Amino acid sequence: MNLRKMPLKKSAKFLTLLLTSIVIASVSAGVYYSLSMTSTITTATTDVWFVAGDDNGTECNVVLSPQNTSATITGLNAYPNATFTYVDPIRVKNNGSEPQDIRLRHISLSGNDTEFDFVKFQIRNGTTETDAILRTLNYVCTGSDWTLPSNTTYVSIPGDTEWSVTIETRAIDDAGSASVIIEIVVDVR
Numbered sequence: 001m002n003l004r005k006m007p008l009k010k011s012a013k014f015l016t017l018l019l020t021s022i023v024i025a026s027v028s029a030g031v032y033y034s035l036s037m038t039s040t041i042t043t044a045t046t047d048v049w050f051v052a053g054d055d056n057g058t059e060c061n062v063v064l065s066p067q068n069t070s071a072t073i074t075g076l077n078a079y080p081n082a083t084f085t086y087v088d089p090i091r092v093k094n095n096g097s098e099p100q101d102i103r104l105r106h107i108s109l110s111g112n113d114t115e116f117d118f119v120k121f122q123i124r125n126g127t128t129e130t131d132a133i134l135r136t137l138n139y140v141c142t143g144s145d146w147t148l149p150s151n152t153t154y155v156s157i158p159g160d161t162e163w164s165v166t167i168e169t170r171a172i173d174d175a176g177s178a179s180v181i182i183e184i185v186v187d188v189r
Contacts, residue, residue: 047096048157048188053088053127053164060089078116078169086167087129092186093162100188101154104137104165107183109146115178116141120168123155127164134163137184154189 049068056062060075073089094100104121119139124131135152157163165186171178 046188047098047159048092048094048100048102048186050186051091051093051162053091055086055089059086062090073167076167076169078119078171078175080171080175081117081173083168083170085129086169087124088127088164089167091127091162091164092123092157094157094159097159099156099158101156102189103152103154103187104135105151105185105187106137106139106149107185109139109148109180109182111180112178113141113146113180114144115171115175116180117170117172118168119180119182120166121182121184122166122168123152124164124166127162131164133166139182151187154187 046069050064050071051068052062052064060073063072063074065071071090076086076089077084092102102123104123118141121137122133123135125134126132134155137149137152139149140147
């Protein structure tokens with residue numbers, strides 16, 4: 001056995017191992033990459049917003065945000081075994097000249113819900129009880145379980161038009177004290 005050849009073989013193996021490691025590391029490093037994105041966002045105005053309907057102040061109370069893009073409606077009641085309709089508490093107004101697509105979308109429901117049969121939100125083709133109901137979000141309660149509605153499909157509101165969002169309520173036959181908070185949105189596209 002030649003002792004001089006031994007270190008050369010170990011050096012060659014080490015050098016081969018080192019070169020292989022470098023090749024593997026460089027190939028592995030080439031697999032990773034990044035995507036970069038920059039966004040510019042500009043404020044915009046909208047032609048569609050809320051206005052208080054004729055039921056505001058008499059049947060219920062509507063409080064609008066300063067830009068009329070959100071609203072809180074209070075004073076709504078559900079009566080035992082009787083459907084009560086708030087025909088014109090709030091309206092969706094298209095103040096522009098072009099049609100806009102709108103829909104109703106569920107966000108949340110919370111509160112003591114065992115005393116209700118249903119709560120419905122409906123978009124009407126106008127602001128009176130005789131105007132057609134175009135879209136409905138129907139919250140139905142059976143016992144203590146609510147069936148939450150799916151989003152409505154879009155409907156086109158013509159320019160320079162106001163449509164009411166009607167609210168229908170009904171409590172169970174022997175309803176006690178209860179309340180729920182329902183948050184919905186009117187999507188505009």
